[in-house]
Amino acid sequence: MNILIIGGAGYIGSHVTREFLDLEHNCTVYDNLSSGLRENLFPEASFIHGDIHDYPHLLQTMKTGSFDALIHLAASKAAGESMIYPEKYSRNNIAGTINIINAASEAEIKRIVFSSSAAVYGEPQYLPIDEKHPAVPENYYGFTKLEIERILSWYEKLKGIRFGCLRYFNAAGYDVKGRIKGLEQNPANLIPIIMETACGKRNELQIFGDDYDTPDGTCIRDYIHVSDLAIGHTMTFDYICKNDKSLIINLGSETGSSVKEVLDTARKITEKPILSKIAGRRAGDPAKLTASAALARELIGWQARYSDMETLIKTSWIAYNGE
Numbered sequence: 001m002n003i004l005i006i007g008g009a010g011y012i013g014s015h016v017t018r019e020f021l022d023l024e025h026n027c028t029v030y031d032n033l034s035s036g037l038r039e040n041l042f043p044e045a046s047f048i049h050g051d052i053h054d055y056p057h058l059l060q061t062m063k064t065g066s067f068d069a070l071i072h073l074a075a076s077k078a079a080g081e082s083m084i085y086p087e088k089y090s091r092n093n094i095a096g097t098i099n100i101i102n103a104a105s106e107a108e109i110k111r112i113v114f115s116s117s118a119a120v121y122g123e124p125q126y127l128p129i130d131e132k133h134p135a136v137p138e139n140y141y142g143f144t145k146l147e148i149e150r151i152l153s154w155y156e157k158l159k160g161i162r163f164g165c166l167r168y169f170n171a172a173g174y175d176v177k178g179r180i181k182g183l184e185q186n187p188a189n190l191i192p193i194i195m196e197t198a199c200g201k202r203n204e205l206q207i208f209g210d211d212y213d214t215p216d217g218t219c220i221r222d223y224i225h226v227s228d229l230a231i232g233h234t235m236t237f238d239y240i241c242k243n244d245k246s247l248i249i250n251l252g253s254e255t256g257s258s259v260k261e262v263l264d265t266a267r268k269i270t271e272k273p274i275l276s277k278i279a280g281r282r283a284g285d286p287a288k289l290t291a292s293a294a295l296a297r298e299l300i301g302w303q304a305r306y307s308d309m310e311t312l313i314k315t316s317w318i319a320y321n322g323e
């Protein structure tokens with residue numbers, strides 16, 4: 001099938017593209033390379049250098065490609081930054097995505113897989129979080145994702161678009177076969193920051209709070225391997241094709257790891273000291289977040305396979321250390 005992957009040169013996008021290519025789909029990557037990297041492009045996929053804000057170009061691309069589906073992963077994703085620069089998030093994540101959905105509608109592309117986020121839930125009212133949990137985002141980034149989910153639901157009713165919204169928990173790791181080499185620039189997430197510290201690019205890791213109500217006092221998150229996420233996209237695409245239905249599902253490992261546990265595993269695997277110091281709490285961090293992935297299991301038969309902490313850290317270390 002012909003798949004358009006918008007944001008396919010990015011961290012998650014390149015893994016998703018790899019997975020669709022492995023299943024022998026024809027892939028076209030559309031990316032403005034603002035955070036995506038040329039080295040993440042694969043020779044088997046076509047590449048179009050384009051911007052989601054350029055509606056005529058987007059529409060022309062969609063109209064000429066005979067695409068069976070589009071996967072949309074082009075977004076800004078730093079929750080903290082979204083609270084300081086909401087304009088950037090309105091523009092990239094809402095206005096840019098509306099362009100994509102409108103162009104898809106005009107070009108008669110009826111299937112969309114959208115990168116959503118566990119950030120739509122906000123402060124957890126119970127754990128593990130399932131899809132019935134109230135969606136009350138605590139940051140503007142989460143709001144932008146929820147807004148698009150709602151717009152997609154309207155376009156389903158009004159224009160017959162079928163969509164898959166994938167609510168990622170904490171994406172981490174690198175391709176389990178080591179085929180993706182492009183490293184995220186200025187990462188804001190825990191595991192890449194630990195990797196940069198292990199490599200000597202940073203002096204130390206700041207642990208944002210050790211006085212939370214968790215066994216070791218540091219926050220617990222559900223880390224999900226990016227290769228598992230990528231598989232979730234192809235399985236969602238299959239589901240939409242076979243059932244002609246939309247879905248909204250969590251993609252998470254259903255296990256929680258604390259910041260200290262992640263750091264300990266990283267020290268063991270990298271054999272580097274990885275200096276750390278306890279810093280103050282970061283605003284808006286819930287103590288604990290874990291996913292229920294029961295609905296993903298039930299609907300698309302998906303289950304995390306590579307998301308144990310050792311694999312997450314080992315694959316990251318190979319990408320960062322080149323082993």
Ligand code: UFG
Nearest residue numbers: 117118119169170188189190193206207208219259282285
């Ligand atoms: N952390 C540190 N030091 C750092 C960076 C992070 O201690 O330098 C801690 C955070 O306080 C948090 C944990 O590590 O407890 C994970 O933080 P991340 O910034 O890696 O990830 P978040 O849980 O804040 O958010 C991530 C994505 C969001 C997504 C969310 C879903 O960045 O986009 O997971 O669970 F919505």
